[in-house]
Amino acid sequence: MDFSLNLGALDEGKLAKIDENKLYDVTVVGSGPAAVSAAIYAARKGLNVAMIGVKIGGQVLDTNEIENIIGTISTTGAKFAQTLEKHLKEYEIAFKEGHLVKEIKEDGKDKILVTDDGKSYKTKTVIMATGAKPRSLNIPGEAEYVGKGVHYCSTCDGPFYKGLDVAVIGGGNSGVEAALDLSGIAKSVTLIEFMPELKADKVLQEKLAEQSNIKVILNSATTKVNGNEFVENIVYKSRETEEEKILNVEGMFVEVGLSPRSEVVKDLVETNKIGEIIINPENNSTSAAGIFAAGDVTNIKQKQIIIAMGEGAKAALGAFDYLITKY
Structure with a gap:
């Protein structure tokens, strides 16, 4: 190119x-x-x-x-x-x-x-x-919906999700920064972290806690992306209980390194x-x-x-x- x-x-x-x-x-x-x-x-x-x-x-x-x-x-x-x-x-x-x-x-x-x-x-x-x-998750549906709800840059693509529900995958500095960026644009932001605790710097975690429209889900693995032309929901599984849940979102931002x-x-x-x-x-x-x-x-x-x-x-x-x- x-x-x-x-x-x-x-x-x-x-x-x-x-x-x-x-x-x-x-x-x-x-x-x-x-x-x-x-x-x-x-x-x-x-x-x-x-x-x-x-x-x-x-x-x-x-x-x-x-x-x-x-x-x-x-x-x-x-x-x-x-x-x-x-x-x-x-x-x-x-x-x-x-x-x-x-x-x-x-x-x-x-x-x-x-x-x-x-x-x-x-x-x-x-x-x-x-x-x-950006590193991908390599889960079913991810590659299929790149640019159709799956993104790797909140700064680039976040504005497309004004007033919508989105998810951020990853609780390091980049993931928390993306969630904070998106909180001023999207209706709601759900941050899903694989480990039992966030890995981001303390100052970023403090800012995260101040945002009322950000929800954090810890110790969970994102396992699948579903949609119909565009993303409709993602599936995540608790690493502690093995229970799977569906999260309805219009967009997903992958921030896993x-x-x-x-x-x-x-x-x-x-x-x-x-x-x-x-x-x-x-x-x-x-x-x-x-x-x-x-x-x-x-x-x-x-x-x-x-x-x-x-x-x-x-x-x-x-x-x-x-x-x-x-x-």
């Missing part, structure tokens, strides 16, 4: 068009907080930097309120993405927007990145900052059992020389914006050290 935009029509700042005939020092794959941080830090080291990604902001664009970035008391995902883009444009970085890297091939010490439009770009080092995608977008390098670098790229925490290097990684695509436990940005900076510095000592 081609998400490309005409960079010539935008306020590019110092951004340049990517060049197939150039050998870049660093190419960052991705365009979220980790990727932008990596690109900026690499550029500040005087390196020739390219970046390839779909849209500046990445997963942040699916987030509504953000209150955990130190120095920024409160913002939204869209506004934060704008600040990332503004900062990126202060540097002479070659940016290919609207495309994905589909293959990475080794060429001696260098790497060749092939994008979804068939173009190839050569680089000395790669920083993988491709983030993660993320799967790393590491497919393009799965045969090049070492990953763990869930596909996260394993990195050396000192410099974000991987098992493959010249390939570094940062952010939610890695095995770093904490998946937070501020941590991803720090990891992106660390990966850039790691790539710089590699170029001056080992390349």
